[in-house]
Amino acid sequence: MSTTRIDGKAVSQKIKDQVKKRVDRLKQEGIVPGLAVVLIGENSASHTYVKNKKKTCEALGMRSDLHQFPDTLTEHELLSTIDELNNDPAIHGILVQLPLPAHIDEFKVILAIDPSKDVDGFHPVSIGNMMIGKEAFLPCTPHGIIKLLEHYGIDPKGKHAVVIGRSNIVGKPVGQLLLQKDATVTYCHSKTEDMESITKQADILIAAIGKAKFIDRSYVKPGAVVIDVGMNRDEDGKLCGDVDFADVEGTASYMTPVPGGVGPMTIAMLMENTVQSAEYGLTKDK
Numbered sequence: 001m002s003t004t005r006i007d008g009k010a011v012s013q014k015i016k017d018q019v020k021k022r023v024d025r026l027k028q029e030g031i032v033p034g035l036a037v038v039l040i041g042e043n044s045a046s047h048t049y050v051k052n053k054k055k056t057c058e059a060l061g062m063r064s065d066l067h068q069f070p071d072t073l074t075e076h077e078l079l080s081t082i083d084e085l086n087n088d089p090a091i092h093g094i095l096v097q098l099p100l101p102a103h104i105d106e107f108k109v110i111l112a113i114d115p116s117k118d119v120d121g122f123h124p125v126s127i128g129n130m131m132i133g134k135e136a137f138l139p140c141t142p143h144g145i146i147k148l149l150e151h152y153g154i155d156p157k158g159k160h161a162v163v164i165g166r167s168n169i170v171g172k173p174v175g176q177l178l179l180q181k182d183a184t185v186t187y188c189h190s191k192t193e194d195m196e197s198i199t200k201q202a203d204i205l206i207a208a209i210g211k212a213k214f215i216d217r218s219y220v221k222p223g224a225v226v227i228d229v230g231m232n233r234d235e236d237g238k239l240c241g242d243v244d245f246a247d248v249e250g251t252a253s254y255m256t257p258v259p260g261g262v263g264p265m266t267i268a269m270l271m272e273n274t275v276q277s278a279e280y281g282l283t284k285d286k
């Protein structure tokens with residue numbers, strides 16, 4: 001079977017082009033969408049992602065403020081920073097880059113962000129609204145996956161979607177979004193027994209495990225759509241996903257590569273959420 005490689009770079013560029021038009025319109029009304037990014041510690045991958053977020057904001061004409069701290073920052077100091085950003089009218093979106101140093105409680109931090117500025121879509125209010133299908137900032141990676149499927153005309157309706165992974169950021173929400181698209185959703189995780197027998201039933205397989213090249217073709221039904229959310233380093237230090245691309249290619253109908261698949265969509269959807277937040281401010285004031 002020939003496998004179509006899903007081009008996340010191209011799709012994310014289209015979304016960013018649309019966001020740019022919305023930014024230009026807002027600027028004509030005197031509003032510059034502003035994103036505040038809070039980065040703590042020296043995690044080099046986090047530094048790369050934050051740099052890319054800032055670069056993308058600038059390319060789209062948005063304001064981007066970086067609040068960078070050493071990992072000696074206390075939880076109290078971080079919560080004070082968030083409080084200031086919550087009250088800054090020039091800031092429409094607040095994002096705290098994860099993971100956080102171990103001494104800071106991630107849940108407390110997410111809870112401190114004003115839900116109207118929660119462009120990561122991680123706040124329980126955002127997640128709750130998403131779960132019941134109400135308007136909400138959707139978490140960027142899961143939303144990006146849905147956009148990729150849409151772009152390639154892959155309709156989850158009636159399909160069996162299997163999500164491997166149950167993180168709050170990706171696994172759980174992507175399953176919910178697929179459910180809203182009328183898929184039948186199964187979650188697999190580290191305690192799942194005989195995972196292969198379940199993943200082999202998947203029409204849409206989402207791999208968000210965090211283990212380099214874990215999924216080979218023995219886990220994949222011929223013709224399945226395989227979405228790889230993994231961001232790992234292989235034995236040679238090269239970036240790779242949770243799926244062994246070379247092995248699964250030829251079995252799947254569609255596949256996302258790593259890099260160039262889901263990753264670029266995460267940043268595009270963050271830009272979309274930020275512009276949406278700024279637009280909401282505009283309609284609220286009118």
Ligand SMILES: Nc1nc2c(c(=O)[nH]1)N[C@@H](CN(C=O)c1ccc(C(=O)N[C@@H](CCC(=O)O)C(=O)O)cc1)CN2
Nearest residue numbers: 049095096097098099120140259260261263264266267
């Ligand atoms: N506050 C948040 N923290 C984290 C999130 C998030 O959405 N919000 N997600 C991840 C990291 N992440 C964004 O923050 C992210 C990861 C990967 C990519 C990406 O574009 N990857 C590229 C490859 C990049 C490289 O060469 O290293 C790709 O897949 O093509 C963007 C954003 C955890 N933390």
